[in-house]
Amino acid sequence: MADVILKNVQKTFGRAKVIHGVDLDIRDGEFVVFVGPSGCGKSTLLRLIAGLEDITAGDLFIGGDRVNELVPAKRGIAMVFQSYALYPHMNVYDNMAFGLELAKSSKAEIDRKVREAARLLQIEALLDRKPRQLSGGQRQRVAIGRAIVRDPKVFLFDEPLSNLDAALRVQTRIEIAKLHTDTRATMIYVTHDQVEAMTLADRIVVLNAGRIEQVGTPLELYHRPANLFVAGFIGSPQMNFIECQVAGVGPAEVLVSLPGGGTLAVPVQPDGLQAGEAVTLGVRPDHVRISPEGALNGRVELVEELGENHLLYVDAGQGRRLTVREPGDARHEAGSTVSLDLARTFCHLFRRTGEALQPQAGATSPTSPDLTSSVA
Amino acid sequence: MTSAVAQGDVPVPRRVRGRRSSLTRSRVRAAWLFIAPSLIILALIAGWPLARTIWFSFTDADLNNLSDYEFIGFENYLANYDGEWLGLLTDPDWWRSVWNTVWFTLVSVSIETVLGIVVALILNAAFPGRGLMRAIILIPWAIPTVVSARMWNWMLHDQFGVINDMLLRLGLIAAPITWTANPDTALWTVVMVDVWKTTPFMALLILAALQMLPGDIYEAARVDGVHPVRVFFRVTLPLIRPALIVAIVFRALDALRVFDLIYVLTANSRDTMSMSVYARQQLVDFQEVGLGSAASTLIFLIIALLVVITLAAGRVRLGEDPR
Numbered sequence: 028m029a030d031v032i033l034k035n036v037q038k039t040f041g042r043a044k045v046i047h048g049v050d051l052d053i054r055d056g057e058f059v060v061f062v063g064p065s066g067c068g069k070s071t072l073l074r075l076i077a078g079l080e081d082i083t084a085g086d087l088f089i090g091g092d093r094v095n096e097l098v099p100a101k102r103g104i105a106m107v108f109q110s111y112a113l114y115p116h117m118n119v120y121d122n123m124a125f126g127l128e129l130a131k132s133s134k135a136e137i138d139r140k141v142r143e144a145a146r147l148l149q150i151e152a153l154l155d156r157k158p159r160q161l162s163g164g165q166r167q168r169v170a171i172g173r174a175i176v177r178d179p180k181v182f183l184f185d186e187p188l189s190n191l192d193a194a195l196r197v198q199t200r201i202e203i204a205k206l207h208t209d210t211r212a213t214m215i216y217v218t219h220d221q222v223e224a225m226t227l228a229d230r231i232v233v234l235n236a237g238r239i240e241q242v243g244t245p246l247e248l249y250h251r252p253a254n255l256f257v258a259g260f261i262g263s264p265q266m267n268f269i270e271c272q273v274a275g276v277g278p279a280e281v282l283v284s285l286p287g288g289g290t291l292a293v294p295v296q297p298d299g300l301q302a303g304e305a306v307t308l309g310v311r312p313d314h315v316r317i318s319p320e321g322a323l324n325g326r327v328e329l330v331e332e333l334g335e336n337h338l339l340y341v342d343a344g345q346g347r348r349l350t351v352r353e354p355g356d357a358r359h360e361a362g363s364t365v366s367l368d369l370a371r372t373f374c375h376l377f378r379r380t381g382e383a384l385q386p387q388a389g390a391t392s393p394t395s396p397d398l399t400s401s402v403a
Numbered sequence: 404m405t406s407a408v409a410q411g412d413v414p415v416p417r418r419v420r421g422r423r424s425s426l427t428r429s430r431v432r433a434a435w436l437f438i439a440p441s442l443i444i445l446a447l448i449a450g451w452p453l454a455r456t457i458w459f460s461f462t463d464a465d466l467n468n469l470s471d472y473e474f475i476g477f478e479n480y481l482a483n484y485d486g487e488w489l490g491l492l493t494d495p496d497w498w499r500s501v502w503n504t505v506w507f508t509l510v511s512v513s514i515e516t517v518l519g520i521v522v523a524l525i526l527n528a529a530f531p532g533r534g535l536m537r538a539i540i541l542i543p544w545a546i547p548t549v550v551s552a553r554m555w556n557w558m559l560h561d562q563f564g565v566i567n568d569m570l571l572r573l574g575l576i577a578a579p580i581t582w583t584a585n586p587d588t589a590l591w592t593v594v595m596v597d598v599w600k601t602t603p604f605m606a607l608l609i610l611a612a613l614q615m616l617p618g619d620i621y622e623a624a625r626v627d628g629v630h631p632v633r634v635f636f637r638v639t640l641p642l643i644r645p646a647l648i649v650a651i652v653f654r655a656l657d658a659l660r661v662f663d664l665i666y667v668l669t670a671n672s673r674d675t676m677s678m679s680v681y682a683r684q685q686l687v688d689f690q691e692v693g694l695g696s697a698a699s700t701l702i703f704l705i706i707a708l709l710v711v712i713t714l715a716a717g718r719v720r721l722g723e724d725p726r
Contacts, residue, residue: 077626078625078626079622079625079626098625098628099625099626099628100625100626100627100628100629101628104626105626105627106622106623106626108619108622108623110617110619111619112617112619112620112622112623113620113623114620114623114638115617115620115642116638116641116642125624125627125629125637126623126624126626126627126628126629173623173627177627
């Protein structure tokens with residue numbers, strides 16, 4: 028059990044700087060997920076914590092000790108790799124015991140640990156098998172078992188589910204969550220899959236181009252994205268963005284002019300915003316409703332039926348495409364014209380720099396009935 | 404959680420004999436057509452000489468007149484004249500050459516394997532100038548054996564050789580050593596030159612195997628804190644074993660029929676004579692085509708036997724191929 032603290036951690040490969048000064052406090056027993064698009068530096072950050080890469084500048088503390096110069100084995104970590112990294116010529120038992128033999132543990136002690144981990148992960152029947160005789164899910168479980176037997180202070184997961192098929196991914200995800208509940212160990216988990224991030228994390232760290240965009244609980248990130256990047260990255264389907272202009276500024280709201288003539292009062296703190304400034308209005312597909320008195324008109328381009336709900340892709344003119352999610356079966360066909368109503372209390376407003384304007388207290392309440400279907 | 408899925412027992416449809424479809428038949432015909440040229444060439448350049456050598460080994464043919472010979476059965480191999488055993492199998496020189504060859508093969512291939520692994524591990528590590536090093540290390544192997552053997556002959560020369568000169572100057576020896584003529588050093592000298600020449604070949608094959616290894620398991624071992632030496636013996640070596648066996652078989656076959664290196668370095672010296680050198684001496688120097696052919700046939704049989712043994716042993720091991 029240990030906390031992990033990063034202080035201005037930087038990493039440079041040759042001339043390319045891939046991590047630009049990351050500050051992060053991971054509390055003891057916390058499940059933190061690094062998420063971001065490919066090449067954002069999330070795996071590199073994990074490898075810096077593991078000690079597989081050297082930290083160029085900054086400090087890394089695990090359990091209060093500065094570990095920059097410690098080899099991976101001395102950091103009290105265990106890592107689960109995307110490709111499982113099992114020793115192909117050893118059976119499951121030896122794969123899990125190999126790392127322990129060095130630690131001068133007694134044979135009986137090793138045996139007890141391996142069998143206990145195998146029982147926990149329900150792979151007792153596989154102990155004599157070679158990795159090639161296992162399915163992907165079983166291999167990943169062995170890889171997790173190899174981490175468990177080391178009894179680490181911090182578990183590191185590098186995209187552990189990305190080689191599994193969809194059903195196994197859900198199942199293994201639940202098992203990892205259960206492992207966290209059972210062990211209460213600190214866990215750092217890298218993924219590009221925001222569903223994994225939302226479901227597993229106590230806190231999510233959104234990374235982009237080697238910088239932290241936002242750190243927060245899954246719902247904080249979902250409801251109060253700090254900027255355009257986080258708003259666009261968290262949530263599926265993606266948040267709709269509409270370029271518009273500030274039409275007027277009130278004490279507790281900003282009036283924006285919508286394309287096609289209408290205006291919308293968004294309940295955010297104006298924070299020095301001036302009339303005429305360009306802003307981006309953000310609204311999730313769940314918060315766009317089809318209604319006769321909608322402020323925006325558009326033509327339905329495509330309908331996707333998902334059963335419990337459906338998606339409409341609406342062309343609102345000038346190549347602006349909005350996604351609408353409505354419950355149940357679609358009542359509109361491709362080619363038909365609809366009017367869209369934006370739920371203003373759920374709208375986000377971003378400055379031209381991408382930074383989000385703070386919502387008014389009470390707005391964007393997480394108790395909205397629409398939210399039940401928002402994390403899919 | 405469901406139990407393990409047993410793999411590898413998917414029923415394979417059994418081929419029904421005598422009911423091949425016309426498509427299968429035309430495929431088989433095409434396959435024969437494609438391999439026919441190689442088969443014919445092989446039969447001409449390998450099969451025919453081999454058959455003729457085996458035939459000559461049962462005759463008293465002479466190099467002066469190859470058209471006039473008689474069939475004498477196994478007399479070249481073993482014959483009894485008035486209670487005295489004669490023939491190849493009773494010739495101490497032959498058995499000496501067999502022993503020389505086997506000793507040479509065991510010692511040189513062993514040293515080459517160990518050195519090859521060391522060199523391959525070094526070349527597999529990332530360091531500046533690695534590409535150049537990989538090219539440079541291949542030079543000894545690229546030089547024709549006759550050329551490198553002559554080169555070493557000069558370097559090892561007892562009067563003008565640079566090696567004796569260096570050792571004398573360093574004070575390691577009191578008098579020049581006749582490396583290739585001295586019975587104590589001759590075979591070791593041959594081994595040394597062979598190691599110099601063929602270690603790059605070993606290193607190259609092993610390097611190729613090393614580059615196929617997955618990198619993530621080494622990172623896993625690092626995270627687990629396994630000592631590098633232990634990683635080498637417990638992970639690397641088992642994983643490159645299939646390739647290593649192939650490399651050793653290649654080299655051993657090469658070493659068992661060694662001729663040019665020994666012949667150029669030490670000519671017909673009995674201390675270093677290999678089976679091939681012995682056969683050539685009988686055939687060419689003594690003009691005894693029958694006896695020489697008998698020796699060649701025995702070389703063929705010995706090597707064939709060793710190949711079968713190695714391949715049989717190798718297949719058992721390859722069956723455990725980790726991947």
